[in-house]
C-alpha cells in the first residue's frame with residue numbers, strides 16, 4: 087500500500103475514533119443533564135404538591151372555622167340504611183339548610199338526645215363513617231346495643247336511633263370533634279383496624295384515602311363474628327378492587343354455614359397481631375385501631391411487643407373499659423385519697439379500684455351529668471375547687487384550667503369538687 091494511502095486510512099481511523107469519543111462525551115453529558123433535569127422536575131413536583139397540600143389544608147381549616155358552630159345545631163334524619171344485623175347508617179342534614187363544615191376522617195359527632203319519657207338529655211358520641219367530602223349531609227353508623235342482664239331495655243341511645251327515630255325527625259348535634267383522626271398530609275403507609283362497630287372511624291379514614299386517590303399504601307383489617315354482622319361488605323370489596331394501594335383483610339371469628347372463605351372473609355378466627363405479623367412485610371406502619379376494649383388492649387400490647395413505637399399506635403375507645411385498662415401507673419396508685427363533693431356536702435374515699443371521679447361520685451349517690459365516659463363529649467366537666475388530679479387517659483379536648491372531665495380523672499391529692 088502506498089504511504090499516502092496508509093496515512094489517509096490512519097487519519098480516517100483517528101478522525102472516526104475522535105468523532106465517536108466526542109459523541110460518547112456528548113451523550114454522557116446529555117444523560118447527566120437529563121437526569122439532573124428529571125430530579126429537578128421531581129423536586130419541583132413534590133414542592134408543588136406540598137404547597138398545594140398546605141393551601142388545601144388552610145382552605146379546609148378556614149372553611150371548617152367559618153361553617154362550624156358552637157353548642158347544639160338541629161339536624162333532621164334524611165335516610166336510614168341497614169348495613170348488617172343490628173347495624174344501620176343514619177344520614178343527617180342540617181335543619182337550617184346551610185352547608186356543613188368539613189371534618190377530619192376519624193372524628194365524631196356528639197348528640198344530645200331527648201328520649202321519650204325523660205326530662206334530661208342523653209349525650210352520646212357517634213363517629214362519622216364517610217369520607218369528609220360530602221358537605222350536604224353527615225353519616226353515622228350505629229350498632230343497636232342488645233338487652234342484657236340488668237339492662238332489659240338494651241342500649242338507650244342506640245335503641246332510640248334504631249327503633250324510634252323516623253325520617254324527618256330532629257336531633258341536636260355538636261360540631262365534629264375528636265383527636266383520633268388520620269393525618270391526611272402524611273403519605274406514609276397505614277394499617278387501619280376496626281373490630282365490630284369500631285369499623286366506623288377507620289372506615290372514614292379508608293374512604294378518605296380512596297377518594298383522595300393518593301396511592302397511599304393502606305391495609306384494612308376488619309373483624310366481625312360472621313357474615314350476618316359484616317357491614318359495608320360490597321362497598322369494601324369494590325373499594326379494594328378499584329384501589330390497588332388498598333389491601334382488605336376480613337376476619338370472621340365464627341363463620342356461618344353460608345359464609346365463603348376467601349370471598350366473604352379471609353381469616354377464620356379472631357383478629358390478632360399474629361394476623362398482622364403473617365401478612366405485613368414489616369411492622370413499619372402507622373396503626374389506627376378501634377374496637378372492643380379486650381381487642382384493643384391485646385392489639386396495643388402486641389404491637390408494642392413487636393417493636394412498634396407508641397407514637398405510631400393511634401386508638402379510640404367507644405367505652406369506658408379501656409380508659410382503666412390503659413391507665414399508666416403513678417404515685418396516686420398507692421393510696422387512699424379524700425374527695426369532697428362541696429355542693430352535695432359529701433365526702434368519699436378514692437382508691438385506685440374506685441376508677442374515675444365520675445365512678446366515685448356515682449358510687450356515693452352523687453349525680454354528675456355524663457355522656458361518653460371516655461373524656462370526649464365534655465358533658466361531665468366539673469370545677470375543681472382545690473387539690474391536684476391527673477387523667478386516666480388524655481381527654482379528647484382538655485377542659486379549661488380549674489376544671490376536669492370527671493369520667494377520666496383521678497385525684498393526685500385530697501380534692502374538692504364543685505359537685
Ligand SMILES: Cc1cc2nc3c(=O)[nH]c(=O)nc-3n(C[C@H](O)[C@H](O)[C@H](O)COP(=O)(O)OP(=O)(O)OC[C@H]3O[C@@H](n4cnc5c(N)ncnc54)[C@H](O)[C@@H]3O)c2cc1C
Pocket residue numbers: 194210211212213214226227228229230231232233234235236237240241242243244245264283286287402403404405458459460462
Ligand atoms: C368517640 C366515640 C365514638 C363512638 N362511635 C360510635 C359509632 O360510630 N357507632 C356506635 O354504634 N357506637 C359508637 N360509640 C358508642 C356510643 O357512643 C354509645 O356508647 C353506644 O351506642 C351505647 O349507648 P346506648 O345509650 O345505646 O347504651 P347504654 O344505655 O349507655 O348502655 C351501654 C352499655 O351499658 C350496659 N348497661 C347500661 N346500663 C346498665 C345497667 N343498669 N345494668 C347493666 N348494664 C347496663 C348496656 O348493656 C350496654 O352494654 C362511640 C363512642 C365514643 C366515645
